[in-house]
């Protein structure tokens with residue numbers, strides 16, 4: 001269960017400022033794409049998120065997209081952000097995350113992974129030994145398989161929140 005426990009639960013990631021990440025000693029942010037960086041049901045309405053990414057970059061915090069989706073899908077969505085990405089990441093395996101970390105020469109202790117799913121994002125980050133933040137899913141639209149998994153995740157998250165006294169912030 002510990003491998004599924006995020007460090008924090010943050011409703012809206014843009015409420016965390018570059019200074020917040022600096023205080024955590026974070027230099028590299030690995031961020032999931034679908035329903036974390038962009039809302040799948042409204043993918044090109046993401047000005048807030050773009051502003052957030054730019055503010056981080058201005059403080060020399062690197063943002064790297066890490067997605068299990070295809071290169072074609074990720075490339076189109078990430079392009080407006082001008083950030084590097086790794087697609088077909090196969091989270092919760094460490095394949096994509098290792099590749100992404102090597103690509104930007106990130107160190108575990110200065111890294112954090114942000115995503116909206118326990119069984120892929122949070123599990124991958126925890127397995128790698130980097131800090132993790134779970135966010136609320138940005139969109140209502142999900143792939144069919146994701147929908148089923150989300151229901152199970154909801155129950156597991158409820159259990160984790162009770163066990164570790166975690167709350168959304």
Ligand SMILES: [Mg+2]
Nearest residue numbers: 032034035116
């Ligand atoms: Mg996602």
